[in-house]
Amino acid sequence: MARNRGDKEEGPEKLMGLLKLVQILSLLVIFVAGVILGLATSSHINHYFTSQAQLFLTNNIASAKLSDNNCTVVKPREKVDFLNMERFVHPDNVIHSMTDDQVFWRASLLPQKKGYPFDRVPKVAFMFLTRGPLPLLPLWERFFRGHDQYFSIYVHNPHDYVLNVSSDSPFYGRMIPSKDVEWGSVSLVDAEKRLLANALLDFSNERFVLLSESCIPIYNFPTVYKYLIRSEYSFVESYDEPSRYGRGRYSRKMLPDIHLYQWRKGSQWFEIQRDLAVYIVSDTKYYTIFKKYCRPACYPDEHFIPTYLNMFHGSLNSNRSVTWVDWSIGGPHPATYSGGNITEDFIQSIRNNGTQCSYNSEMTSVCYLFARKFAPSALVPLLSLTSTVMEF
Numbered sequence: 001m002a003r004n005r006g007d008k009e010e011g012p013e014k015l016m017g018l019l020k021l022v023q024i025l026s027l028l029v030i031f032v033a034g035v036i037l038g039l040a041t042s043s044h045i046n047h048y049f050t051s052q053a054q055l056f057l058t059n060n061i062a063s064a065k066l067s068d069n070n071c072t073v074v075k076p077r078e079k080v081d082f083l084n085m086e087r088f089v090h091p092d093n094v095i096h097s098m099t100d101d102q103v104f105w106r107a108s109l110l111p112q113k114k115g116y117p118f119d120r121v122p123k124v125a126f127m128f129l130t131r132g133p134l135p136l137l138p139l140w141e142r143f144f145r146g147h148d149q150y151f152s153i154y155v156h157n158p159h160d161y162v163l164n165v166s167s168d169s170p171f172y173g174r175m176i177p178s179k180d181v182e183w184g185s186v187s188l189v190d191a192e193k194r195l196l197a198n199a200l201l202d203f204s205n206e207r208f209v210l211l212s213e214s215c216i217p218i219y220n221f222p223t224v225y226k227y228l229i230r231s232e233y234s235f236v237e238s239y240d241e242p243s244r245y246g247r248g249r250y251s252r253k254m255l256p257d258i259h260l261y262q263w264r265k266g267s268q269w270f271e272i273q274r275d276l277a278v279y280i281v282s283d284t285k286y287y288t289i290f291k292k293y294c295r296p297a298c299y300p301d302e303h304f305i306p307t308y309l310n311m312f313h314g315s316l317n318s319n320r321s322v323t324w325v326d327w328s329i330g331g332p333h334p335a336t337y338s339g340g341n342i343t344e345d346f347i348q349s350i351r352n353n354g355t356q357c358s359y360n361s362e363m364t365s366v367c368y369l370f371a372r373k374f375a376p377s378a379l380v381p382l383l384s385l386t387s388t389v390m391e392f
């Protein structure tokens with residue numbers, strides 16, 4: 001009985017034990033699964049952090065290596081002066097790919113701030129408007145020698161002409177991007193504006209003189225430099241010429257913008273200060289009127305700048321030219337002097353023939369600094385006079 005009972009009693013106890021075992025086992029399974037899952041996840045995360053850390057460390061190591069063990073985390077970037085001040089204010093080369101409109105626009109920028117944030121030695125821009133060769137080049141080279149700091153040269157050639165000068169000449173590499181010029185047409189004014197605009201890109205250029213291949217200097221460089229830099233006025237010939245060669249070239253189609261009483265005539269060979277150069281390259285309105293209505297027998301190069309300055313900036317102009325020329329022979333062209341005409345007395349008479357001219361608020365016997373026109377054969381006799389007469 002007892003066995004039975006025992007059996008009876010044993011039966012349910014055994015069942016309870018089995019159930020407990022199953023419970024424990026399943027808990028164990030869940031626990032192990034959890035541990036495995038947990039381990040897997042954490043190893044993934046670990047791996048992620050490790051790789052990031054590796055990247056970071058690798059970088060550090062690399063930069064530390066690059067900086068010569070100087071404990072610098074990031075290697076300093078090499079300093080490249082992309083917005084170079086020196087090249088902006090003093091372009092060292094005249095070659096560029098800007099169009100006329102682009103270079104006129106750049107040249108028209110006027111600083112609003114007083115003074116210059118660099119050591120500015122004012123320079124004279126000598127702008128040569130040529131038909132090709134420069135036969136009097138050796139005379140000019142002698143004139144410029146030893147004064148590099150005080151001038152810049154710009155040469156406008158027919159566009160396919162290459163000026164061949166030695167690399168130690170001040171004319172070397174000074175040919176600006178040019179276009180062909182038709183004498184007597186508005187393309188001559190274009191060339192003048194092109195020279196002015198290119199010369200304006202150098203912020204040290206203060207005075208701008210237009211010269212041709214047949215012009216010569218009649219004083220030495222220091223005299224010319226002082227005369228121009230110290231002048232309060234520009235030297236643009238500008239006068240009212242009542243004849244058909246003056247007023248006769250005016251067109252009533254220019255009304256209402258330009259009146260006959262404002263119309264002026266003057267030599268193309270000007271000398272102007274920086275402000276006036278900026279105004280001239282900045283103008284489109286009056287240039288367009290001249291282009292449209294000043295056609296032969298009206299010549300824009302003899303009227304545009306003299307009229308424009310008279311209308312707006314007359315008070316800055318002396319109304320006379322510093323380039324001597326001889327019209328006494330009559331006709332449409334001035335006299336050209338060749339080798340046989342060159343004497344000491346002749347050059348002296350251009351330098352001073354007794355006439356006085358106004359300069360700032362005084363009078364002076366120095367009226368002209370340059371002279372034209374001189375043929376290539378004048379070169380040798382002129383070179384023999386430079387030390388005795390022109391003093392250079």
Ligand SMILES: *[C@@H]1O[C@H](CO)[C@@H](O)[C@H](O)[C@H]1NC(C)=O
Nearest residue numbers: 066067068069070071072076
């Ligand atoms: C460490 O940096 C300093 C300052 O930048 C520098 O003068 C020095 O030459 C550097 N040393 C090395 C070993 O690069």
Ligand SMILES: *[C@@H]1O[C@H](CO)[C@@H](O)[C@H](O)[C@H]1NC(C)=O
Nearest residue numbers: 133161162163164165166167
């Ligand atoms: C330029 O001038 C040099 C020396 O005067 C001469 O040897 C050379 O042939 C010239 N070149 C051209 C393209 O005229």
Ligand SMILES: *[C@@H]1O[C@H](CO)[C@@H](O)[C@H](O)[C@H]1NC(C)=O
Nearest residue numbers: 309310311314315317318319
């Ligand atoms: C030049 O002419 C202008 C008129 O265009 C006049 O205002 C100016 O005073 C003249 N200059 C001199 C120095 O006489």
Ligand SMILES: *[C@@H]1O[C@H](CO)[C@@H](O)[C@H](O)[C@H]1NC(C)=O
Nearest residue numbers: 326329335336337338340341
């Ligand atoms: C230059 O000299 C030549 C020959 O001696 C002469 O015929 C000519 O008139 C002179 N020219 C001038 C502009 O004086």
Ligand SMILES: *[C@@H]1O[C@H](CO)[C@@H](O)[C@H](O)[C@H]1NC(C)=O
Nearest residue numbers: 324325326349352353354355
């Ligand atoms: C001096 O030169 C000027 C300009 O060329 C001229 O008008 C004047 O008559 C000359 N004077 C003398 C005395 O030759």
